[in-house]
Amino acid sequence: MDERLAAAYEECRKLHRRHGRTYYLATKLLPAELRPHVHALYGFTRYADEIVDSTPELGIAERASRLRAWGTAFATGLSGAPVDDPILPAVLHTIAVHDMDRSDFASFLRSMEMDLDVTAYGTYADLLEYMEGSAAVIGTMMLPILRPADPAAAREPARQLGLAFQLTNFLRDVGEDLERGRIYLPKEDLDRFGVTESDLEQALADGHSGDRVRALIRFEAGRARRHYALAAPGVPMLAPAAQACIRTAFHLYSGILGEIERQGFDVFARRAVVPRHRRVLVTARSLLTPTGRGVSLTPRSIALGA
Numbered sequence: 001m002d003e004r005l006a007a008a009y010e011e012c013r014k015l016h017r018r019h020g021r022t023y024y025l026a027t028k029l030l031p032a033e034l035r036p037h038v039h040a041l042y043g044f045t046r047y048a049d050e051i052v053d054s055t056p057e058l059g060i061a062e063r064a065s066r067l068r069a070w071g072t073a074f075a076t077g078l079s080g081a082p083v084d085d086p087i088l089p090a091v092l093h094t095i096a097v098h099d100m101d102r103s104d105f106a107s108f109l110r111s112m113e114m115d116l117d118v119t120a121y122g123t124y125a126d127l128l129e130y131m132e133g134s135a136a137v138i139g140t141m142m143l144p145i146l147r148p149a150d151p152a153a154a155r156e157p158a159r160q161l162g163l164a165f166q167l168t169n170f171l172r173d174v175g176e177d178l179e180r181g182r183i184y185l186p187k188e189d190l191d192r193f194g195v196t197e198s199d200l201e202q203a204l205a206d207g208h209s210g211d212r213v214r215a216l217i218r219f220e221a222g223r224a225r226r227h228y229a230l231a232a233p234g235v236p237m238l239a240p241a242a243q244a245c246i247r248t249a250f251h252l253y254s255g256i257l258g259e260i261e262r263q264g265f266d267v268f269a270r271r272a273v274v275p276r277h278r279r280v281l282v283t284a285r286s287l288l289t290p291t292g293r294g295v296s297l298t299p300r301s302i303a304l305g306a
Contacts, residue, residue, distance in 0.1 A: 157234025
C-alpha cells in the first residue's frame, strides 16, 4: 500500500475513532485486514456529514456546492481518475476491493443533500425515504466486508439494522438535532401525542420532558425495537469472523434504547450512553458467543445492552 493510500485509511480511522466510539469499539472485533475498510466507509459517511452539519457559518447554497463538488470528485475517482482528497483514495480502494454497489453511495449522498434544506418529516414513510439513503444503504455497503454466505438473504436484515441504528441515534439526539433546526420525529407522531415543536424546544430549555414528550419517545423507541427484531436474523448469516463485531454493535446500540428507557424516556434530561463497564461486558459476551447463534432481543437484553 503506497503512502498516500495508507494516509487516507489512517484519516478515516481517526474520524471513526473520534466520532463513532460505539461502532469503533465493535470494529475492533473484526479481523485486522477488514477493519480499514470499515473505517473507510465510516470516513465516507462522516466526511459528507461534516460538510452538511459542521460548517454552520456557511449558507445552504455554499454547503450544497461543497457537497456536490465532493460528490463529483468521488464520481471522478470511481471512473479511475486520480483524486486529491484526504479520505477518498481509501474509500475508492475499499469499493474496488469488495466490488461494492455504487448506487448505495449515490443514495447516501442524495440523503445528505436532503439534510441541507429538509428540516422535518410529515410521516414515518417520509422519514423512511430519507433513512433509506442515510442508513439502510450503510447496512448493505457493509455486506461485502462481512461476507454472508447468502448475500441476498442477508440484505434485508442489513437494511433493517441500519434503520435501527439511525432511529436510535435520532432518539438519543433529539435535542442536538433541534438545535440544528431539524426534527427527525414524524409530524404525524407529534400530533398523535399532542406534542408541538414548541413543546420540544421548551423541554430542551428546561432540561427535562413532560409526559406527552416522554410518551412520544416511548412510541418511537418501540418502533426502533421492531427494526432491531427484523435485523436480528441477519447476524448469524455473516461470516463467523464478522459475527462478534456486528453482535456487539447490535447490543450496544440497542442498549442505548435501554438507557433511554432507564431514564423514563426523558431524552432531554441527559444524553443516553451505555456505561463503559457495560460496553466491556457486552464485548466480552460477544466474543464468547458461539458463531451461528442469533442475538437475544428480550426487553432485559435491550435494557442491559447485552
